[in-house]
Amino acid sequence: MDTLTKAQRSERMARIRSKDTAPELAVRQALFALGYRYQLHRQDLPGKPDLVFPSRKKVVFVHGCFWHAHAGCSIANMPKSRTEFWQAKFQRNVERDKVNKRALRRMGWSTLTVWECEIKHTDRLVRRVTNYLGPKGAKKNKGRSS
Template sequence: MADTLTPQERSERMRRIRGKNTKPEWLVRRMLHNAGYRYRLHRHSLPGKPDLVFPSRKIAVFVHGCFWHQHQGCKIAHIPKSRSGYWKQKFRRNVERDAANEAALENIGWRVIVVWECETADSESLLLRLTEELRLPSVS
Protein backbone atom coordinates (compact mmCIF):
# COMPACT_ATOMS: atom_id res chain seq x y z
CA MET A 1 0.00 0.00 0.00
CA ALA A 2 1.40 3.35 -1.00
CA ASP A 3 1.81 6.10 1.53
CA THR A 4 -1.13 8.52 1.28
CA LEU A 5 0.83 11.37 2.86
CA THR A 6 3.37 13.62 1.23
CA PRO A 7 6.96 13.27 2.48
CA GLN A 8 6.58 16.54 4.42
CA GLU A 9 3.34 15.37 6.09
CA ARG A 10 4.88 11.99 6.96
CA SER A 11 7.95 13.73 8.38
CA GLU A 12 5.75 15.97 10.54
CA ARG A 13 3.79 13.00 11.88
CA MET A 14 6.95 11.07 12.69
CA ARG A 15 8.43 14.12 14.43
CA ARG A 16 5.46 14.20 16.83
CA ILE A 17 6.11 10.70 18.18
CA ARG A 18 7.38 10.90 21.75
CA GLY A 19 10.22 8.94 23.27
CA LYS A 20 8.99 9.21 26.84
CA ASN A 21 5.69 9.75 28.64
CA THR A 22 3.95 7.61 26.04
CA LYS A 23 0.47 6.15 26.56
CA PRO A 24 1.77 2.64 27.40
CA GLU A 25 4.25 4.17 29.84
CA TRP A 26 1.49 6.19 31.52
CA LEU A 27 -0.66 3.07 31.84
CA VAL A 28 2.15 1.15 33.55
CA ARG A 29 2.97 4.08 35.82
CA ARG A 30 -0.65 4.59 36.85
CA MET A 31 -1.14 0.86 37.42
CA LEU A 32 1.93 0.53 39.67
CA HIS A 33 1.22 3.76 41.55
CA ASN A 34 -2.36 2.61 42.27
CA ALA A 35 -0.91 -0.67 43.56
CA GLY A 36 1.20 1.30 46.06
CA TYR A 37 4.58 1.22 44.33
CA ARG A 38 6.73 4.34 44.23
CA TYR A 39 9.42 4.84 41.64
CA ARG A 40 11.63 7.37 39.91
CA LEU A 41 11.31 8.33 36.26
CA HIS A 42 13.92 8.36 33.50
CA ARG A 43 17.02 8.14 35.71
CA HIS A 44 19.66 9.77 33.49
CA SER A 45 22.55 8.27 35.46
CA LEU A 46 21.59 4.72 34.41
CA PRO A 47 22.30 3.15 31.01
CA GLY A 48 19.37 3.61 28.66
CA LYS A 49 17.50 5.99 30.99
CA PRO A 50 14.91 3.41 32.15
CA ASP A 51 11.28 4.55 32.12
CA LEU A 52 10.72 3.56 35.75
CA VAL A 53 13.38 2.96 38.38
CA PHE A 54 13.02 1.33 41.79
CA PRO A 55 16.33 2.38 43.39
CA SER A 56 15.95 0.47 46.67
CA ARG A 57 15.21 -2.75 44.77
CA LYS A 58 17.74 -2.01 42.00
CA ILE A 59 15.09 -2.70 39.37
CA ALA A 60 14.80 -0.82 36.07
CA VAL A 61 11.64 -1.03 33.96
CA PHE A 62 11.58 -0.26 30.26
CA VAL A 63 8.22 0.20 28.53
CA HIS A 64 8.89 -0.60 24.88
CA GLY A 65 6.68 0.15 21.92
CA CYS A 66 6.25 -3.05 19.91
CA PHE A 67 6.78 -1.26 16.59
CA TRP A 68 9.88 0.75 17.53
CA HIS A 69 11.60 -2.03 19.47
CA GLN A 70 10.45 -4.90 17.20
CA HIS A 71 8.67 -7.17 19.67
CA GLN A 72 9.19 -10.69 18.30
CA GLY A 73 5.94 -12.38 17.27
CA CYS A 74 3.81 -9.26 17.77
CA LYS A 75 1.54 -8.11 14.95
CA ILE A 76 2.33 -4.46 15.76
CA ALA A 77 6.03 -5.06 15.00
CA HIS A 78 5.88 -4.86 11.24
CA ILE A 79 8.35 -3.24 8.86
CA PRO A 80 6.94 -0.46 6.67
CA LYS A 81 6.91 -1.24 2.96
CA SER A 82 8.31 2.11 1.89
CA ARG A 83 12.02 2.64 2.59
CA SER A 84 12.21 -0.82 4.16
CA GLY A 85 16.02 -0.80 4.08
CA TYR A 86 16.08 2.33 6.26
CA TRP A 87 13.54 0.86 8.68
CA LYS A 88 15.30 -2.50 8.99
CA GLN A 89 18.56 -0.74 9.86
CA LYS A 90 16.81 1.60 12.33
CA PHE A 91 15.02 -1.25 14.09
CA ARG A 92 18.22 -3.33 14.21
CA ARG A 93 20.04 -0.43 15.91
CA ASN A 94 17.17 -0.02 18.40
CA VAL A 95 17.23 -3.72 19.30
CA GLU A 96 21.04 -3.71 19.63
CA ARG A 97 20.93 -0.59 21.84
CA ASP A 98 18.22 -2.18 24.03
CA ALA A 99 20.35 -5.30 24.50
CA ALA A 100 23.45 -3.23 25.31
CA ASN A 101 21.54 -1.13 27.86
CA GLU A 102 20.08 -4.22 29.54
CA ALA A 103 23.52 -5.86 29.71
CA ALA A 104 25.09 -2.69 31.14
CA LEU A 105 22.42 -2.46 33.83
CA GLU A 106 22.79 -6.13 34.74
CA ASN A 107 26.59 -5.72 34.92
CA ILE A 108 26.19 -3.05 37.60
CA GLY A 109 23.80 -5.21 39.61
CA TRP A 110 20.39 -4.06 38.39
CA ARG A 111 17.52 -6.28 37.35
CA VAL A 112 15.72 -5.30 34.16
CA ILE A 113 12.01 -5.73 33.43
CA VAL A 114 10.71 -5.07 29.93
CA VAL A 115 7.04 -4.28 29.42
CA TRP A 116 5.80 -4.40 25.84
CA GLU A 117 3.12 -2.07 24.52
CA CYS A 118 0.86 -5.00 23.58
CA GLU A 119 0.95 -6.27 27.19
CA THR A 120 -0.81 -3.12 28.40
CA ALA A 121 -4.04 -4.32 26.76
CA ASP A 122 -4.47 -6.92 29.55
CA SER A 123 -3.85 -4.79 32.61
CA GLU A 124 -4.75 -7.50 35.15
CA SER A 125 -2.19 -10.01 33.95
CA LEU A 126 0.42 -7.27 33.49
CA LEU A 127 -0.10 -6.03 37.04
CA LEU A 128 0.18 -9.59 38.34
CA ARG A 129 3.46 -10.14 36.45
CA LEU A 130 4.93 -6.82 37.55
CA THR A 131 4.04 -7.24 41.22
CA GLU A 132 5.55 -10.74 41.20
CA GLU A 133 8.76 -9.47 39.61
CA LEU A 134 8.96 -6.47 41.94
CA ARG A 135 8.65 -8.75 45.00
CA LEU A 136 11.55 -10.95 43.94
CA PRO A 137 14.72 -10.22 45.86
CA SER A 138 17.55 -8.58 43.90
CA VAL A 139 20.46 -10.81 43.00
CA SER A 140 23.59 -8.97 44.12
Protein backbone atom coordinates in the same frame (compact mmCIF):
# COMPACT_ATOMS: atom_id res chain seq x y z
CA MET B 1 6.34 4.59 -2.00
CA ASP B 2 5.24 6.86 0.80
CA THR B 3 1.69 8.21 0.49
CA LEU B 4 2.58 11.37 2.47
CA THR B 5 4.65 14.33 1.40
CA LYS B 6 8.02 14.83 3.06
CA ALA B 7 6.56 17.66 5.19
CA GLN B 8 3.56 15.57 6.27
CA ARG B 9 5.79 12.62 7.18
CA SER B 10 8.13 14.93 9.11
CA GLU B 11 5.20 16.39 11.07
CA ARG B 12 3.90 12.91 11.99
CA MET B 13 7.32 11.67 13.06
CA ALA B 14 7.88 14.79 15.19
CA ARG B 15 4.76 13.94 17.21
CA ILE B 16 6.17 10.59 18.33
CA ARG B 17 7.38 10.79 21.92
CA SER B 18 9.97 8.78 23.77
CA LYS B 19 8.64 9.63 27.24
CA ASP B 20 5.16 9.65 28.74
CA THR B 21 3.71 7.40 26.04
CA ALA B 22 0.25 5.89 26.56
CA PRO B 23 1.66 2.41 27.41
CA GLU B 24 4.17 3.92 29.86
CA LEU B 25 1.47 6.01 31.55
CA ALA B 26 -0.75 2.92 31.89
CA VAL B 27 2.02 0.96 33.63
CA ARG B 28 2.89 3.91 35.87
CA GLN B 29 -0.75 4.43 36.85
CA ALA B 30 -1.27 0.75 37.68
CA LEU B 31 1.88 0.52 39.80
CA PHE B 32 1.22 3.81 41.60
CA ALA B 33 -2.32 2.66 42.44
CA LEU B 34 -0.79 -0.49 43.98
CA GLY B 35 1.45 1.64 46.18
CA TYR B 36 4.76 1.32 44.31
CA ARG B 37 6.87 4.45 44.09
CA TYR B 38 9.48 4.96 41.41
CA GLN B 39 11.71 7.44 39.66
CA LEU B 40 11.33 8.28 35.98
CA HIS B 41 13.87 8.24 33.16
CA ARG B 42 17.06 8.33 35.23
CA GLN B 43 19.66 10.00 33.03
CA ASP B 44 22.55 8.37 34.93
CA LEU B 45 21.46 4.82 34.01
CA PRO B 46 22.06 3.17 30.62
CA GLY B 47 18.99 3.45 28.39
CA LYS B 48 17.26 5.96 30.73
CA PRO B 49 14.80 3.33 32.04
CA ASP B 50 11.14 4.34 32.11
CA LEU B 51 10.64 3.33 35.75
CA VAL B 52 13.43 3.02 38.30
CA PHE B 53 13.11 1.41 41.73
CA PRO B 54 16.43 2.41 43.36
CA SER B 55 16.01 0.61 46.70
CA ARG B 56 15.31 -2.65 44.84
CA LYS B 57 17.97 -2.04 42.14
CA LYS B 58 15.31 -2.81 39.53
CA VAL B 59 14.18 -1.02 36.40
CA VAL B 60 11.25 -1.41 34.03
CA PHE B 61 11.39 -0.52 30.36
CA VAL B 62 8.06 0.02 28.58
CA HIS B 63 8.74 -0.66 24.91
CA GLY B 64 6.59 0.09 21.90
CA CYS B 65 6.22 -3.09 19.86
CA PHE B 66 6.76 -1.28 16.54
CA TRP B 67 9.86 0.73 17.50
CA HIS B 68 11.59 -2.08 19.39
CA ALA B 69 10.66 -4.83 16.88
CA HIS B 70 8.75 -7.09 19.27
CA ALA B 71 9.21 -10.55 17.75
CA GLY B 72 5.98 -12.27 16.74
CA CYS B 73 3.80 -9.28 17.62
CA SER B 74 1.08 -8.07 15.25
CA ILE B 75 1.79 -4.44 16.20
CA ALA B 76 5.41 -4.75 15.03
CA ASN B 77 4.70 -4.62 11.30
CA MET B 78 7.42 -3.80 8.81
CA PRO B 79 6.55 -0.70 6.75
CA LYS B 80 6.03 -1.43 3.07
CA SER B 81 8.23 1.39 1.81
CA ARG B 82 11.94 1.94 2.50
CA THR B 83 12.23 -1.52 4.04
CA GLU B 84 16.05 -1.45 4.09
CA PHE B 85 15.97 1.76 6.15
CA TRP B 86 13.42 0.35 8.60
CA GLN B 87 15.17 -3.01 8.99
CA ALA B 88 18.41 -1.23 9.86
CA LYS B 89 16.59 1.16 12.22
CA PHE B 90 14.84 -1.64 14.09
CA GLN B 91 18.07 -3.69 14.29
CA ARG B 92 19.90 -0.70 15.83
CA ASN B 93 17.09 -0.25 18.37
CA VAL B 94 17.13 -3.94 19.35
CA GLU B 95 20.93 -3.96 19.64
CA ARG B 96 20.93 -0.76 21.73
CA ASP B 97 18.33 -2.32 24.07
CA LYS B 98 20.58 -5.39 24.55
CA VAL B 99 23.65 -3.24 25.23
CA ASN B 100 21.75 -1.12 27.78
CA LYS B 101 20.37 -4.16 29.61
CA ARG B 102 23.82 -5.77 29.72
CA ALA B 103 25.31 -2.55 31.14
CA LEU B 104 22.60 -2.34 33.78
CA ARG B 105 23.18 -5.96 34.82
CA ARG B 106 26.92 -5.28 35.16
CA MET B 107 26.02 -2.36 37.44
CA GLY B 108 23.94 -4.70 39.62
CA TRP B 109 20.49 -3.72 38.32
CA SER B 110 17.75 -6.13 37.31
CA THR B 111 15.63 -5.30 34.24
CA LEU B 112 12.12 -6.08 33.06
CA THR B 113 10.66 -5.18 29.68
CA VAL B 114 6.94 -4.55 29.37
CA TRP B 115 5.67 -4.55 25.79
CA GLU B 116 2.97 -2.25 24.46
CA CYS B 117 0.81 -5.26 23.46
CA GLU B 118 0.82 -6.49 27.08
CA ILE B 119 -0.89 -3.35 28.36
CA LYS B 120 -4.38 -4.45 27.28
CA HIS B 121 -4.20 -7.50 29.60
CA THR B 122 -4.12 -5.48 32.83
CA ASP B 123 -4.46 -8.39 35.27
CA ARG B 124 -1.62 -10.35 33.64
CA LEU B 125 0.54 -7.24 33.41
CA VAL B 126 0.04 -6.34 37.08
CA ARG B 127 0.79 -9.92 38.14
CA ARG B 128 3.97 -10.03 36.04
CA VAL B 129 5.30 -6.68 37.25
CA THR B 130 4.44 -7.24 40.91
CA ASN B 131 6.08 -10.70 40.77
CA TYR B 132 9.19 -9.00 39.40
CA LEU B 133 9.19 -6.16 41.95
CA GLY B 134 8.15 -8.20 44.96
CA PRO B 135 5.91 -7.05 47.81
CA LYS B 136 5.25 -3.33 48.03
CA GLY B 137 7.10 -2.96 51.33
CA ALA B 138 10.08 -5.19 50.39
CA LYS B 139 13.45 -3.61 49.73
CA LYS B 140 16.44 -4.93 47.79
CA ASN B 141 14.59 -7.99 46.65
CA LYS B 142 16.61 -10.17 44.27
CA GLY B 143 14.63 -10.70 41.08
CA ARG B 144 15.00 -12.32 37.74
CA SER B 145 16.01 -10.44 34.67
CA SER B 146 14.17 -10.55 31.37
